[in-house]
Amino acid sequence: MEFQGFPRIHSIFFAVFDNDKGPVVQHQVPEGTIVPHSPETDPSSSNGLNDALFCTKPIIDFEAISEYIITKEQLNGRLVSVCNNNYKVMGVPVCITDHVRYKLLRTKYRFNLCFVFERDAETSSYEPIVQKMATVLEVLERESDFLTGDTTNSGAVTIQNVIEQLLEDLNSYCECQIPINDSNTINLKLFPTYPNPTSVQNYHVPVCTVDLSSMMSINWDITLCKIINHINGISSVRKIADKANVKIEWARQSIEHLLYYGCIILIDIYQFSNIYSIKPEVMQLLDEKSGLQEECIDYVTLPEHSPPTISQLFKLYCGLQHGITLKSLITNNREQAENIDLRRLITFGVIKGLIYRVYKYPMLVNLTTAASVSAETLPSNVINQNTGGPLDSQLLSFLDGNHHYDEICTELRCSPKELDEQLGYTTNVDSVTKQLAGLDSNEAGDTVSVDSRAVLGDSINNSNGSMDLWAVRFVFR
């Protein structure tokens, strides 16, 4: 989601509880936007919003919402917002109890500094500001009677001055600095709110979208500083943590930070055994106006080689299919790919959303019952029918079909090739599974299973109990 900019503040007002009149608006900018009772002209009329831009017409009927502004005890100190037809009012009701100072106010001073936005405004970024202003005003009042003190003293900053500057500066500059007295200054700055990043996994590979090392300063987090030089678009988070010699959790957290601020993109580990598939978006590559063509050619051409044509690149991308590994793509297109950095071709396709990775998920299957195995009911000693050898117990918990090769290899620190050997994955595994597919339906299948049972007959007897046959299936998704 792209950041849309900060919503405009339409009004700021300061409300207090008055002993005689109840909740009242004491100060407001622009003047006249908040009215005590229903205004004669209905604020919900069609041109209400337009007029509000010039802030001449009333936009809030205070009477209707006052119970959410000066509230009961329950809501004090909490961020409360309420909407009328077109506007959203956001504030934090505050109540200070002091028997001596507020004797005339029934010992309680209640106030709320409220911000008014359009109803549909995305106000997340203002929430910390509203909260902070409530805290600051409360402290100022406790320390120096800022809100209830004598305001006749000219030159002193009043709450009216504060809200005027707040409205002006936050709307124009997204930040503001208001000196209150010798010892207090209000500093505010709006920060964009982004959606929370997805959690980073050890097998993710971060790719920088900005030059991080040039932005780095001495004040940055020490873990972040350590790992930044190791982010190269090739190493996984695990590898980065190893190389930088930092805790893996901290590395993940640092990467999440960078992801939140859009400094990196997470991609998959580049390996020759990888399989990718194209997305409909791959057609964008043939759109001459998008600028994608030049960008792609620039990015993927090997140094000191003549640049490839876009047809050549397009054909290579379209060669990425389910069932075709990068290795076989290269072997089939050796001449086509001569002047191309294949790793960069893949990275470009992945980042631009032209292609996606098809992961390999191994899944342990009980051949006897022809069913998969859940993590809870894992057997302890499993002979893999694909290889005839036992399966490593460490590996077993990963074989429920929800862990892909990148994850397993990263966790167990092994190569995909080693994992292939251990699990018994061969490129012609298809033909093997094809025979086994009809296991319960055709006779040939039955004989296969009977045969293998016969071979293992001894061990069945020895382990006094049912001995199931196991194999690993590979699901590509």
Add this chain to the structure above:
Amino acid sequence: MASSLLAIVLVISSTRGHHYVFSYPPDPQRKQSHKQSEPTSSENVYGIAWRQQQHQQQNEQQQQHHDSHSQFEGRDSIFGIDTGFLADALAPKSPLRDRKFQMTIDDLTFVGHPISLTADDHQQQAQQQPSQQKKWQSNDDGNGHRRTSKGSNPAVDDSHSSSHITQFHVVFVISPPDLELNNQVDILYDHIIKRYTTALRYEQLRCEYVKREADKVLAIKEEATNHGTPYSQVMLSILAESSLARDIKHIFTSLSSNSIAHVIVNDFIDLSLQLPVVGNQQKLSMMLQYPGATNPVNESVASIYVGAYEYDKYPVLCPYHTLLLLEDPEEVLKSMPLDSNPTLVQLVQILTPTQNLQELHLLLDCSLAQIYRLAAHLIYWRKAKLIHPIHARNVYAISPVAKMENFKELEADFKSHVPGLDLPTLLSELSSTRPLYMITPSKELRQQYCVAIMYLLRFDLVIQLHMYLVLLPIPKEVSPTSTSDDQLGSSPTDDWLKRFASDKAPREVADLFQRLVPYLNGRHPMDEIVFREGITRKQLSLVLKYYADYIVTLYHYAN
């Protein structure tokens, strides 16, 4: 969306004050994000840190609170907020009534549509009241237990039934993730709140339904308070007694499980409520986006080709599409009202995912437009999805967003639908870009494999990889003439194309090739080309054979 709905609350105002009637669930809890429970919580580190901390503190407070009063949790407070206070806060003054109501307290947002019952309504009520009260009492007669308990406590009865109801408000409490609030509020309000509240208002004006139900609930609660009954037990009797409470429970559970709620308000108004999936779901390409990638190109291209358009995200119906029922036809028929459209019933009965809509409309003897309307209806109400007819020559692959977390369950269900095959093996066979018939071990099993694919398509476990064709820009050296417009991207003249075409293939094939050129831009699946041009697949493959050097075949999911 489904997971951010926390509770539904009913509040009424009468001449005696504001009453918090009940909430479902009785003791709602904030959703604990799974991240927070992790030891290496990273939730607190972003811009929203202060709020998160606050919530945690509140949750802790709530937890303490919870421990001390667990028996009555939900009766006196929900989410740590006093229910008496909520009754006041959720009964707004008249300027905020009869319109969308939205209030947020920290992370909790309350959305509703408070209905004020005006003076005119009061008169109406007053006229209707005697008869209604009689009915209410006669109902009560049938329930001996209730009557005796009431008899012992006549004051309770009196205090609730003699007052006028001035306002009622069904409030939905949600706690959506950052930046999703406005969207979720709008969807919930438009599709659920407005409609349900309108129905309740109608029934209240017709026969005091809301008042009657609220009185029932309040009476049960008061009686329970006097007896010190645990609130969970009280809730059971509320649900047993009040159809309004049952409806609200049903709506809550349906929305939470992201399904359709069907309620008959007061046995009178038939209402189907759902947060529509059509038009709100993310496209597959967006879901496949890598974390952090923004893909600006994507958007610009979309706006060029499709334009910003209200029904942008709705599927486009074509004659070569078909419908795949998401439930068994008997189930679908059962869920339809008795007076439903006979053609719709017929359509559901004869629907098979191997016949396209064009064929179906001939079979049903109604217009294609009518079939479209029925299809759209079935899709909107999640009874069917739009697919290309299932065929053994199609290519299927496992969906990259397939949900396999509950694989055991899925497997068992699959077994009951397709007894002959086992799921893991079938899935492992769908690993390459090959037509289904090449995967099927024998011709006899082909039908079974098609049934299996049908099942897998239903649950979004597999996707069809469609074949698209792209005519590449033809290099200069192959061009028959070296005119200025020799790049195919800039639409060559007919004359030039003709010469190029006839250079490469016999006349018939060349003619056909020229006819097909407009489709060779990667945006038309093969099914469409064959359907629109009325050609056979053989003819098409002949074209592909002769122009193999210039046409690229692409296999990908339909966007």
